[in-house]
Amino acid sequence: MAEIIEDFLVKKDQGYYCAYGDFYIDPLYPVQQAVVSHAHGDHASPGHQAIYCTEATAAFMQIRYAKQALSSYQVKDFEQKFHLNGVDILFYPAGHILGSAQILMIYQGVRYLYTGDYKLQEDNTCEPIKIVEADVLITETTFADPNVKHPDPKEEILKLAVASNIMLGCYSLGKAQRITALLNQYLPEKEILVHHSMLAFHRIYDKFNEVPMKYELYNRKSMKGDEKNKVYLIPPLTFNSYRRAKNVLRVFASGWARLQASNDLSLYLSDHVDWEDILTFVKQVKPRAIWTLHGDGRQLHAHLSDDLIIRDIFTQTYRPDFC
Template structure:
């Protein structure tokens, strides 16, 4: 009778990232690889110039929009829930709830199951499929907000704060710093859900991916370019821009803007103060401490490995709960606009 292999015998850390040895492919490689499985479209996970790329259809579309011909030498899309066998390794994608197209990678080989989470969250997001827990012998998780101090509020309550501020200052524009992929579209969709039916004005850097989201079936409503609007048109209006632009020359054309940033890091008051943010919005696309702990309790039937982030507290929690735990300490993954 064949013995079930231990995960560390076939899932390994290499200079290029997480390597699945019997399948001969990397997951989210940090340098160009001949075969890459990509969890989602953020640039620290989906890098250009790989050989064969496998991802969900939405992630493939995002990579093509961002990288053009450099998205990969060959591109293969695999919808959620469909199995694909690569050199005897069975692979399928299940939703991660991070951004549109984001996926966990479920790997089965000779009776051993490893699930690679990619980046994920458990809170409500109308722009992407919700996280689906899958039990695993080894669950490989991120830990961007892996400290007990990080407990994110309901994102809809943060949107209510934003709308309340608009009602208090109808003569001012509100410029919201939001990352171009995922966060921007989520903020827009949450605003629409909360009843904001007026135009939303966009910095030019945000327009292409918003247009792509709409082509992929995510309605965002009336979006207009802020660069062509008159200053008075944006009084009492909502303007979205990359976080790096909200305090730059570009924002000076807005009528007395209230500066906001949507990020999990806005829970850290010093970060908000250093960036001159008047209205911090704690809206994160990553799991907070409670979501990380809940997920481990739901899916881990053996070990948890932590790829990146704040590993130590999560590892300690896992060990206290009787799970084996280790830190992979992968490099090259960013969390600045989480």
């Protein structure tokens, strides 16, 4: 059995660095070679010389980072093998948002699987997660807490069946499109109005998905009439600035309880795995070791330490010569 290299992937100031292939995963600052799991701003950033990602991720990044050279995008299909300095790399669907990828790295016979953000719940707006076995599972732990259980999305979206108009805060990429599709499916009588910052992302989703969503661009007159059953999707900063909005129910879509406290309705919709999902995923991946990141992994460490080698990913101090 091939030996696991303990520092194969380490956390650095710029992002997660693989010295053996001389590339970064989800770097936050400009690097020569960036392998990007998905297009959320805490994983995808501009300024890199080369960006390896899926087609949808490149499309989203081109909207957000218009000055990034188009020639820098090295688009790869899911399960298309490519090589960076002796490391074989493949993307597999992560189920987080459209185009999101798990990143499988194979080096000297050992399989290292970086999950990025991922979910197991059904979501018709993005590619369903694909299970891949690996020797080392490098997993996010955003909701790695036994007390966290994400509810059924259908039950949550049906809370919005009230006849009132609703001002719904949500992230512009991924969450907004999932909510639009859920409303289309379960509450088709609702008129969906989207903030201008979401429109381009909705259109990319329509391009990639077989069933286009039903929505309209919000305008100032949209929610000032007497008509009800309207849902206005707005990004978090706008939601927070509309504290005094009248004649609407305030709702914010999130898996975090703290973001539900001051709203008129709770809407627990998360695009991450919860505790049981993580445990299910670990059983399916069958790793020999687990490295955790993106959250507090202490409860997962305690739960699995009798059966697996589990620890946080190593952190390495910044060294300019590695750039």
